[in-house]
Amino acid sequence: MSTESFDTSVLYVTLGCAKNEVDTDRMRSLLSAAGYGEATDAQSADVVIINTCSFLASATSESIETTLQLAEEVSDGIRNAPIVMCGCVPSRYGSDLPNELPEVAAFVRTDEEDGIVAVIDEVTGTVRSGTAMLPSIKRTVEGTVAYLKISDGCDRFCSFCAIPYIRGRYHSRSAASIFEEAKSLVAGGVRELVLIGQDTGIWGEDFDQTVEGPHTLAELLIELAEAVRPEPVWIRVLYLQPEGMTDELIATIRDTPEVLPYIDIPVQHCCERVLSAMNRSGSEEELEALFARLRREIPDMVIRTTYLTAFPGETEDEVDAMLDFMDRVGFDYTSVFPYSPEEGTRACEMPDQIDEATKVERTQRAIDLAESLGFAATASHVGETSLVIVDGVEEGEDGPELIGHAWFQAPDCDGAVHLDITDATVGDVLNVRFVDSFCYELVGEVVE
Ligand code: SF4
Numbered sequence: 001m002s003t004e005s006f007d008t009s010v011l012y013v014t015l016g017c018a019k020n021e022v023d024t025d026r027m028r029s030l031l032s033a034a035g036y037g038e039a040t041d042a043q044s045a046d047v048v049i050i051n052t053c054s055f056l057a058s059a060t061s062e063s064i065e066t067t068l069q070l071a072e073e074v075s076d077g078i079r080n081a082p083i084v085m086c087g088c089v090p091s092r093y094g095s096d097l098p099n100e101l102p103e104v105a106a107f108v109r110t111d112e113e114d115g116i117v118a119v120i121d122e123v124t125g126t127v128r129s130g131t132a133m134l135p136s137i138k139r140t141v142e143g144t145v146a147y148l149k150i151s152d153g154c155d156r157f158c159s160f161c162a163i164p165y166i167r168g169r170y171h172s173r174s175a176a177s178i179f180e181e182a183k184s185l186v187a188g189g190v191r192e193l194v195l196i197g198q199d200t201g202i203w204g205e206d207f208d209q210t211v212e213g214p215h216t217l218a219e220l221l222i223e224l225a226e227a228v229r230p231e232p233v234w235i236r237v238l239y240l241q242p243e244g245m246t247d248e249l250i251a252t253i254r255d256t257p258e259v260l261p262y263i264d265i266p267v268q269h270c271c272e273r274v275l276s277a278m279n280r281s282g283s284e285e286e287l288e289a290l291f292a293r294l295r296r297e298i299p300d301m302v303i304r305t306t307y308l309t310a311f312p313g314e315t316e317d318e319v320d321a322m323l324d325f326m327d328r329v330g331f332d333y334t335s336v337f338p339y340s341p342e343e344g345t346r347a348c349e350m351p352d353q354i355d356e357a358t359k360v361e362r363t364q365r366a367i368d369l370a371e372s373l374g375f376a377a378t379a380s381h382v383g384e385t386s387l388v389i390v391d392g393v394e395e396g397e398d399g400p401e402l403i404g405h406a407w408f409q410a411p412d413c414d415g416a417v418h419l420d421i422t423d424a425t426v427g428d429v430l431n432v433r434f435v436d437s438f439c440y441e442l443v444g445e446v447v448e
Contacts, residue, residue: 008124009037011045011081013070015063016053018147018196018412020087024051027086027116034117034128042070043077047084047124049116054088054166056340063089064101071103082106082123086113091166092344110152110167144389144427145411146190150178150220151197156241158268159279159346160311160339163198172203175214179227189427191389192234193224194411200237201244217244218252225258232429234389234407238264238304242282242290254298260407261298265290266306266335270325271318274311277350284325291329302377302408304333307370309362310354311339312347319362323369332377333414333440334370338363371439378415379437381408385447388417388432390424404430406442415440 010031014024027049028038039045048070052063067085074081082105090097090107097107105123108116121128153168154161182193197203204215214220217237224235235258242265253259269275272283295301307322326334338359341348354362388404391411395401402419405411417432418441424430432444 007037008035008046008126009039009044010120011039011042011048013048013050013066015051015066016055016059016088018194019149019152019198020051020053022147022149022196023087023110023113024049027051027113030114030117031120034121036120042073042081044079045074045077045081046079047081047120048074049084049086049120051087052085052089054092054162056337057342058340060089060092067101067104084108084116084119084123086110086116088166092162144189144191144391146185146193147196148178148182148185148193149173149197150195150200150203150217154198156199157279159277159350160308160342162342162345165344167198170199170202170206172206175204175220175223178220179224182224182228186228186231186233190233191427191429192236192411193228195235195237196239198239199241199244201240201246201249216246216248218246218248221249221252221259222256225256228258233258235259236262236410238410240265242267242287245290245294250294250297260302261300262302262304262408262410263294264304264410268306268308269311269314269318270322274314274318277313278308278311278347284321288325288329300408302332303329304335304410304413305329305331306335306337307366309336309338309366310359312350312354313352314354314362319365323365326366326369326373330377331370331373332408333374333410334366335413336363336366336370375437375439378440378442381406381442382434382437385431385433388419388430388444390419390426390428390430391416392426393422394418404432404444406432406434409440415442417442417444420445 012024012028014020042048050067050070053059067083070083083103084106085104086108087110091109094109106119108119151170151172153170154164155170157164201217203217203220207215209215214223221235240263253261267287268278268280270284270287275282291303341353386406388406390402390404392403393400394403402422402424404417404419406417409415430446433447434442434444436443
């Protein structure tokens with residue numbers, strides 16, 4: 001491998017979800033191995049990489065606005081750095097972009113990102129003698145939690161969603177590379193591995209089933225827990241579709257100590273007619289039975305979901321049914337997103353699109369209920385004692401305070417624990433009694 005070192009620095013700007021952070025980390029690792037340094041701002045950078053999001057129209061707009069803002073910043077800088085746009089916007093709008101965005105020197109789709117070194121060499125005029133190889137992963141989020149991508153793409157083609165067109169068909173990452181990355185992350189001090197992908201529950205279904213090795217998410221979780229032992233690591237799974245909750249997976253979550261009894265199943269809706277129009281399966285009865293079973297069979301089960309409000313044709317009765325369903329299931333955490341017509345999706349062409357005022361009103365009703373359920377779920381932990389991972393320091397009303405998260409709080413999603421001490425270190429795991437709560441936050445006292 002040629003690891004040349006030269007004085008060329010890259011600024012990385014990542015928009016969107018945790019999956020994009022993982023992709024940026026991969027590009028950063030490749031470029032670092034190829035000899036590129038890292039810049040801290042656009043004005044001093046030699047090249048700027050912006051990893052974009054295009055999940056919703058608003059995310060696409062934000063990606064383009066940020067790119068134009070970076071273009072202004074680099075033109076004021078000392079090097080007038082070229083900008084390279086990566087990720088979902090090039091994947092989705094590929095051939096239209098060079099004409100629309102002359103400020104950008106190169107566009108890199110998600111499936112081309114492993115070739116980032118050649119692209120950056122070209123835009124910076126770098127000539128090298130060898131080929132850079134992928135080194136161990138460098139993480140964007142230095143600290144206690146790491147996102148571990150186990151798959152990419154999606155085969156479900158929900159009618160509102162552009163992801164399958166952006167990220168391509170579903171493909172599982174190999175177990176060996178997942179274990180290798182997990183071990184290196186844990187050796188580097190990571191305390192929690194958050195498994196992500198567009199559809200984590202079907203991990204391994206696309207493998208040759210005659211070849212030895214884990215073939216299901218449940219098998220992967222069991223072997224991953226074994227791979228990281230004896231370190232006391234928490235393993236959390238996000239983005240499971242209801243069909244992915246097999247008997248085997250339920251038993252694995254219940255019986256594997258490292259795997260948290262926390263599940264994220266974005267149902268989007270409960271009404272069969274709406275689900276069918278969304279190209280999703282299931283019914284209210286089936287979903288309710290699934291959540292009841294999870295709560296019955298897995299002690300202390302915490303459930304997160306998502307409600308996509310104002311899907312085309314959604315009636316007031318269907319809104320009421322969904323809100324009743326949320327209330328009956330008693331979700332601990334619910335993300336609420338208003339439907340947004342995405343170019344190229346089937347839902348975009350559907351009749352009975354909901355007007356903006358109604359969309360806002362339905363979304364607010366859902367948020368109000370989500371908050372009342374979520375705040376109550378958070379408050380229910382007051383009086384409990386639990387382990388808390390220390391994540392960092394935040395500026396509180398009375399000065400800096402330590403912040404951490406408990407097992408029932410997904411990092412960056414579900415609120416945090418505010419601690420009464422200041423002398424712990426990031427990565428410490430403390431025994432904490434929760435003495436108060438506000439909104440999704442808990443106040444904790446460290447106990448021996
Ligand atoms: S499951 Fe549906 S919503 Fe999720 S990424 Fe796939 S197509 Fe999109």
